[in-house]
Amino acid sequence: MKTFKFLAVALWTAVFILGNPGFGFAADNSISVLGECSAQKKFTMYLGANDKDTLIQEIPTEKIREEMHEICMKYVDGYTVTAADGYYRDKDNNISHETSLIYVFMDADIHAIQKIMDEALVKFNQSSILLEENNTQSIFYPTAS
Numbered sequence: 001m002k003t004f005k006f007l008a009v010a011l012w013t014a015v016f017i018l019g020n021p022g023f024g025f026a027a028d029n030s031i032s033v034l035g036e037c038s039a040q041k042k043f044t045m046y047l048g049a050n051d052k053d054t055l056i057q058e059i060p061t062e063k064i065r066e067e068m069h070e071i072c073m074k075y076v077d078g079y080t081v082t083a084a085d086g087y088y089r090d091k092d093n094n095i096s097h098e099t100s101l102i103y104v105f106m107d108a109d110i111h112a113i114q115k116i117m118d119e120a121l122v123k124f125n126q127s128s129i130l131l132e133e134n135n136t137q138s139i140f141y142p143t144a145s
Helices: 002-019 061-075 110-123
Strands: 040-048 078-088 097-107 128-139
Touching: 040 078, 040 110, 061 078, 061 097, 061 110, 097 110, 110 128
Parallel strands: none
Antiparallel strands: 040 097, 040 128, 078 097
16 A cells, blocks of 8 residues: 555655646746746855865865855855865875865856865865756745735
């Protein structure tokens, strides 16, 4: 009986989602089920904490976050940051671990993001910063009136 209920719910969910492209987001930036949508650029920046020369973390993560906050807020109106574990092959082909800070910028200007990366590369002695760019649609979901 549980299997039947699960399959029924799964089938209903699939029909609902397939029958509602965008699942609440209108493809033409019009009014959707959730509200007014807007097409935006989303930039996700991955900043490793290890120094490019010593291959170890020289600056504490919290200090990097504080200094990056100052840099980011010079160029953008807001961002979200998350800490993660990163792994890569270093210049000696050894597998290295580092703390990575992942910054998400919504609807930011690419030139502002480049300025952030330019400062971060120098300040934290990085060889590179990974940047991901995506086209997305989003809304600010308001409180009930």
